[in-house]
Amino acid sequence: MPKIIYIEHTGKEHVIDAPNGQTVMEAAVKHAVPGIDADCGGACACATCHVYVDAAFTDKVGKPSAMEQSMLDFAENVKENSRLSCQIKIRDDLDGLRVTTPESQH
Numbered sequence: 001m002p003k004i005i006y007i008e009h010t011g012k013e014h015v016i017d018a019p020n021g022q023t024v025m026e027a028a029v030k031h032a033v034p035g036i037d038a039d040c041g042g043a044c045a046c047a048t049c050h051v052y053v054d055a056a057f058t059d060k061v062g063k064p065s066a067m068e069q070s071m072l073d074f075a076e077n078v079k080e081n082s083r084l085s086c087q088i089k090i091r092d093d094l095d096g097l098r099v100t101t102p103e104s105q106h
């Protein structure tokens with residue numbers, strides 16, 4: 001099962017074993033990882049599951065879709081490596097993925 005590493009803005013890490021097919025948001029919520037609100041439940045309609053993808057994984061994770069990008073426009077402190085974690089499906093080649101949560105989701 002792939003491991004996903006969530007890093008809070010304070011630097012605190014949470015290592016979660018997450019099954020393929022689950023999203024990075026769903027795995028965080030299931031394990032009560034702080035910093036991901038996911039108000040819309042994964043419908044790509046709230047932007048409160050914003051994360052920064054570690055540079056080593058940005059190519060593998062890929063770019064946001066046009067719909068995701070338009071939701072990211074509502075998030076604060078968006079960077080080149082910003083993604084909505086409900087739009088990242090976990091799969092074997094994302095084992096070891098590191099994502100950092102922003103200081104605030106609003």
Ligand code: FES
Nearest residue numbers: 042044046047086
């Ligand atoms: S959970 Fe709402 S956009 Fe990801």
